[in-house]
Each structure stands twice: as C-alpha cells, then as structure tokens.
Amino acid sequence: MTDPHAPPHAAPDDAPRLAQTxxxxxxxxxxxxxxxxxxxxxxxxxxxxxxxxxxxxxxxxxxxxxxxxxxxxxxxxxxxxxxxxxxxxxxxxxxxxxxxxxxxxxxxxxxxxxxxxxxxxxxxxxxxxxxxxxxxxxxxxxxxxxxxxxxxxxxxxxxxxxxxxxxxxxxxxxxxxxxxxxxxxxxxxxxxxxxxxxxxxxxxxxxxxxxxxxxxxxxxxxxxxxxxxxxxxxxxxxxxxxxxxxxxxxxxxxxxxxxxxxxxxxxxxxxxxxxxxxxxxxxxxxxxxxxxxxxxxxxxxxxxxxxxxxEVTSPGRLEIIRRSPTVVLDAAHNPHGAEALAAALEDSFAFSPLVGVMGVMEDKDHEGLLNVLEPHLAYLVCTQNSTPRSMSAAALGRAAVEVFGEDRVSVVPDLSDAIERGATLAEAGEAIDVSIGSGAVLVTGSVVTVGEARSLLKGRR
CATH class of the missing domain: 3.40.1190.10 (Mur-like, catalytic domain)
Structure with a gap:
C-alpha cells in the first residue's frame, strides 16, 4: 500500500504559497x-x-x-x-x-x-x-x-x-x-x-x-x-x-x-x-x-x-436554539425535507402561533417549500441570506403571497431583522388571532440561512 505520508515527489519550487491562517x-x-x-x-x-x-x-x-x-x-x-x-x-x-x-x-x-x-x-x-x-x-x-x-x-x-x-x-x-x-x-x-x-x-x-x-x-x-x-x-x-x-x-x-x-x-x-x-x-x-x-x-x-x-446531536435540524420565544432552526430546503419537517412539527410540538422566517436559494423549489409549510405556519417573514445564490426576499415574498395571502406575509431582507420581526409576532400572538405565550419562530429554507441564523442567535442566548 502506498504510504499516505509520503507523496511520490517533493513539492515543486513554484508551488502556491502556504496558508498561515x-x-x-x-x-x-x-x-x-x-x-x-x-x-x-x-x-x-x-x-x-x-x-x-x-x-x-x-x-x-x-x-x-x-x-x-x-x-x-x-x-x-x-x-x-x-x-x-x-x-x-x-x-x-x-x-x-x-x-x-x-x-x-x-x-x-x-x-x-x-x-x-x-x-x-x-x-x-x-x-x-x-x-x-x-x-x-x-x-x-x-x-x-x-x-x-x-x-x-x-x-x-x-x-x-x-x-x-x-x-x-x-x-x-x-x-x-x-x-x-x-x-x-x-x-x-x-x-x-x-x-x-x-x-x-x-x-x-x-x-x-x-x-x-x-x-x-x-x-x-x-x-x-x-x-x-x-x-x-x-x-x-x-x-x-x-x-x-x-x-x-x-x-x-x-x-x-x-x-x-x-x-x-x-x-x-x-x-x-x-x-x-x-x-x-x-x-x-x-x-x-x-x-x-x-x-x-x-x-x-x-x-x-x-x-x-x-449523545447524538444534529445542529440546524429541528434544533431549539433559543427560548422566550422559542426559535427552532431547520435546514429543510426542498419539498421532501419540508414534508419531514411539517410531520415533525405536528408530531412533537404544539406551537401557536408558529411564525416562519424563510430564506431560500435561487435554484431551489421555493414554491414546493411554501406549499408544504403553509398549513403549519400562521405567518411568514420572507428574508434572504448573504450569499449571491440567495433568492431575494422580495421575489420570495411575491411567491409567498400567492400561497399564504397578503395578510400573512411580510418581507424583511435583513436576516437579523427578520428573526426579530418573527419573534415579535410570535410573542404578540393576539395580533394574528392566537393566544399569547406559546408562540415560536421557525427559521428554514436553506442550510446557509439556518447557519447564519445560528451564528446570530448563539450570540444572544
């Protein structure tokens, strides 16, 4: 067997500069x-x-x-x-x-x-x-x-x-x-x-x-x-x-x-x-x-x-990252993943209202995601992540209005602000005709969106 520690020849003199950090x-x-x-x-x-x-x-x-x-x-x-x-x-x-x-x-x-x-x-x-x-x-x-x-x-x-x-x-x-x-x-x-x-x-x-x-x-x-x-x-x-x-x-x-x-x-x-x-x-x-x-x-x-x-953990997969109000992160980014997420929400949680904060990638089936999650969300805040591949919050918002109706959708491009908006709505349940106290926020739509939300929220816990 070739020794993995011994490349067949020395690194050439004009090799790329090695990294320091x-x-x-x-x-x-x-x-x-x-x-x-x-x-x-x-x-x-x-x-x-x-x-x-x-x-x-x-x-x-x-x-x-x-x-x-x-x-x-x-x-x-x-x-x-x-x-x-x-x-x-x-x-x-x-x-x-x-x-x-x-x-x-x-x-x-x-x-x-x-x-x-x-x-x-x-x-x-x-x-x-x-x-x-x-x-x-x-x-x-x-x-x-x-x-x-x-x-x-x-x-x-x-x-x-x-x-x-x-x-x-x-x-x-x-x-x-x-x-x-x-x-x-x-x-x-x-x-x-x-x-x-x-x-x-x-x-x-x-x-x-x-x-x-x-x-x-x-x-x-x-x-x-x-x-x-x-x-x-x-x-x-x-x-x-x-x-x-x-x-x-x-x-x-x-x-x-x-x-x-x-x-x-x-x-x-x-x-x-x-x-x-x-x-x-x-x-x-x-x-x-x-x-x-x-x-x-x-x-x-x-x-x-x-x-x-x-001992098993799986960050960003139905992960409760914060309480009061509860914020749940889930990296579902296609309809199949959203169906598993929706079933788990019904099975394991009794959040009311559940407010979605969603940011998706341009090349994903956002309409499929919206259709699967609509029955489970009282309200949806459309946002975007920081990558060039992200669908704009405005474009996602237009698609979401078709599925949720205008009165259940808002567009907040900045992810941090979108999470704050979701938390405010979840805490003020009566604003969307639901009792106070058991509301939660679900951040979903993309691994990148969830990762960025996780970084933001870990600093606030």
Missing amino acids: FDEVEDALLSRWPETRLEPSLDRIQAFTELLGEPQRSFRAVHLTGTNGKTSTSRMIETLLRALDLRTGRFTSPHLERMSERISIDGEPLDDEAFVRAFNEVAPYTHLVDADQDHPLSFFETIVAMAFAAFADAPVDVAVVEVGMGGSWDATNVVDADVAVVLPVAVDHAKYLGDEPVAIAREKAGIIKPGSVAVLAEQTPEVAAVLLERAAEVGATVAREGVEFGVLSRTPAVGGQMVSLQGLRGAYDDVFLPLYGAHQAQNAAVALAAVEAFAGTGELDEDLVRAAFA
Whole structure:
C-alpha cells in the first residue's frame, strides 16, 4: 500500500504559497470553482489523490448518499462507531457556520490550526492538477482531498463520508467504502441531477461498490429497483429498511423521542434519541444497520447503542436554539425535507402561533417549500441570506403571497431583522388571532440561512 505520508515527489519550487491562517485557507478555497459549478468527472480528484499517495486507501469507510438526512445519519453512524472504540473521521457538507465543520476527527471539527495544516498538506499539488486537466480543481474537490489527507494523517480507523451531490461522479467517490448508505431519494439539484427520481437514483447508486454492503432506506418502488439492480450488478449485499431492519416503534418524548429499532443482528428497545420527527427515527435505524454491517459481528451491546444514540446531536435540524420565544432552526430546503419537517412539527410540538422566517436559494423549489409549510405556519417573514445564490426576499415574498395571502406575509431582507420581526409576532400572538405565550419562530429554507441564523442567535442566548 502506498504510504499516505509520503507523496511520490517533493513539492515543486513554484508551488502556491502556504496558508498561515484559517481566513487565508477560506479565501484560497473560495477562489476555486464553487460547489454549484460542476464538470461530471472523477479525473481531477483521482489525479489529485494519486499525487497525495492515495490517502483514501489508508482507512475503511462508510459512504452516504440520498436527498435528505445525510448529515444527521452521518453523525449517528460516527457516534456509534466511536462507542465501539474506533477512531473516526467524518466528512459532511455543506457547513452551517464554519468551513472546518466539514472535516471532523474523533467527533470534533478540525480546529483552525489543524484546518490550515490540512490545506497546506495538499496545496503544493493543486496547481499540478490544474495545469494537467481541462478544468481546474474545484472548491469541493480540494476540501475532499484535505479531508482524506487529514484522516490518513490522524490516522483514523474508519471515515464516514457524505457525498456532496449525486454519487457516481461526486469527488468523494474515489473512496471504496465497505458500507454504502442510500437515504431516501427525491428531487433536489434538478439542474445537475435531473428531475426524475429514477435518473437521480442511477447517479446515487454509483457509490455501491463490488463486495460492499448496501444499506437502503425506504424508497419508492422505482428507485428501489434501480438500487437493487446496481447491487446485483456489482455483487453487493443488500439490507433494506422495512425488510432487514427498521423502526419498530417510536413515541415523542421531552427533548426528542423513544424508539425501538430492529437492526440486522437484533432488536434494540427503549432507545432515547434526542432529535425530533419520524424521519430522524428512520435515520437512526439506517445508522444502526450501517454500523452493524460495518462491524460484521453479532448483535451490538444494547447499553452501548442506547448510550451512543443519547449523545447524538444534529445542529440546524429541528434544533431549539433559543427560548422566550422559542426559535427552532431547520435546514429543510426542498419539498421532501419540508414534508419531514411539517410531520415533525405536528408530531412533537404544539406551537401557536408558529411564525416562519424563510430564506431560500435561487435554484431551489421555493414554491414546493411554501406549499408544504403553509398549513403549519400562521405567518411568514420572507428574508434572504448573504450569499449571491440567495433568492431575494422580495421575489420570495411575491411567491409567498400567492400561497399564504397578503395578510400573512411580510418581507424583511435583513436576516437579523427578520428573526426579530418573527419573534415579535410570535410573542404578540393576539395580533394574528392566537393566544399569547406559546408562540415560536421557525427559521428554514436553506442550510446557509439556518447557519447564519445560528451564528446570530448563539450570540444572544
């Protein structure tokens, strides 16, 4: 095996200047092709990892794809693996607040010093790839290589790797994972992946590798057929939610829910999961099956499983960030995610009124989001986040009026002001014909919007 610590040749003399600070790394990465600009090929990332000594071959991996739920499930898988005394790396995207959240070792994001070190390890080789390929390395390809190099250096026993988009040609797919997890497939990133779930499923199925175990969340029959065909083609073992594993029961509880899970090796009862919604219970079942498949031995210790799930967190996923009034953050950014959010609101909360604060990306199905959430919101404040990709608050407001009516919508472009407006409305329930005292604010519509809101609100708690 190639030694990941020994690139095949020394860094060239004219290599890019190494970074000194986190901000310099961020600037260098953001100067590359953004995550939204794609050229579907693994050529660049393969050339890059070859120059780095194939760091992704120095650890085992669990690889996740799917439309929603990847980050929450990744965090659950990692927590369970750590409970088994394995050293873990975790790569997720996008980040909520800081870019370094994308790369975690031992359950913690890289600190600024480690993030700079990870960048400097790969930076000397970036322009060699740029010069040799038709297109330069993208932001995402570069940070994937940083993660793999950091995991090899640690060294980790196992990496939990979330795809950025799709599967087959996602930069993370240079990893050959022991376990491939496919969460529910729906339509998102239609511009890049198409607007037909079957076409999307074909792309996502590319992470299922020969000899691996494919852990499949519940899918539509058409999507399931595509995934099973791929598994058969490459000789992968299949574990399906609702057949080999699943949620046996769940009951909403204070701070989350109590669940009983059927795993691949046994049943696990009375598991407290400190996350809300049926979708998180299903994510927990998938995570459990993935770890059982990875461990490959008998039933996991029940107490270990309970202790691990009790520790799980998933920032920005139905996260209560503030009280008085309650402010809930949820990163739902497509109709499928909004349906899970709406079901969880009905299931676990009794907010009245619930005031929405929404900022969405220009390329997302904002009309689908608005239609799903309208029955659950008394009022909607339309806003925007700070990125160029954000839909303007005014444009979102016009679309929202069509769904909610003029008297239930206002437009407040500044996110901080929008949250304040939402909080005022939630506290003054009688202004919208609801009793005072049980109102709440839901900030949603985009991971970026939720991340920016989280940064604002953490400072006020």
